Amino acid sequence: MTGFTLRSTVSLPYGATLTRVRALLADAGFGVLTEIDLQATLRAKLGVEIPPQVILGACRPQLAHQALEADSRVATLLPCNVVVAADGERTRVEVFDPAVMTAFSEAPGLAAVAGEARERLSVMMGALTDDREDPDAARA
Structure with missing residues (x-):
């Protein structure tokens, strides 16, 4: 498996992007846990020393359940x-x-949940984003 992320690069500075990501996650129904x-x-x-980088643990409780x-x-x-x-x-x-x-799992119903989350x-x-990379290309 080579592609396992959806990836984008934006022209906004780090701080502004972090703020925007938090807001857009909320708009999509995800909370940051x-x-x-x-x-x-x-x-x-x-x-x-590394450049600024944060990992946000996002969750939509309905989908997680x-x-x-x-x-x-x-x-x-x-x-x-x-x-x-x-x-x-x-x-x-x-x-x-x-x-x-x-x-990782062929459990019935998981594909639908993963599809909605995706x-x-x-x-x-x-x-x-302003120059979004194609998420399907990253999975190829």
Whole structure:
């Protein structure tokens, strides 16, 4: 498996993109359950410097519940990670592609849940970007 994310790069600065991603996730019905500041964590734990980067753990409770009902092992793939990272003058946004869950489980009903989550996140990414990369090309 080579492609497992939906990816976009935007011209907005990191801080503005992070704010926009949070708002668009909310618009898509996702809440942010966790936040990991990779820059601060790696600086504190390893003394290394990386550009600003955060992992947001996004969840739509209704979809998470449906996925868990289909296959409880899906919990290991939750929440859906959304990465916002400074990339020079631009900002990269990557989202774990929920459709990948179906590669790990053939449980009845999981494909529909993953499909809805992917559609919601794809709409969010489309609203975010000015030069969106094709998510299906990343999966090829």
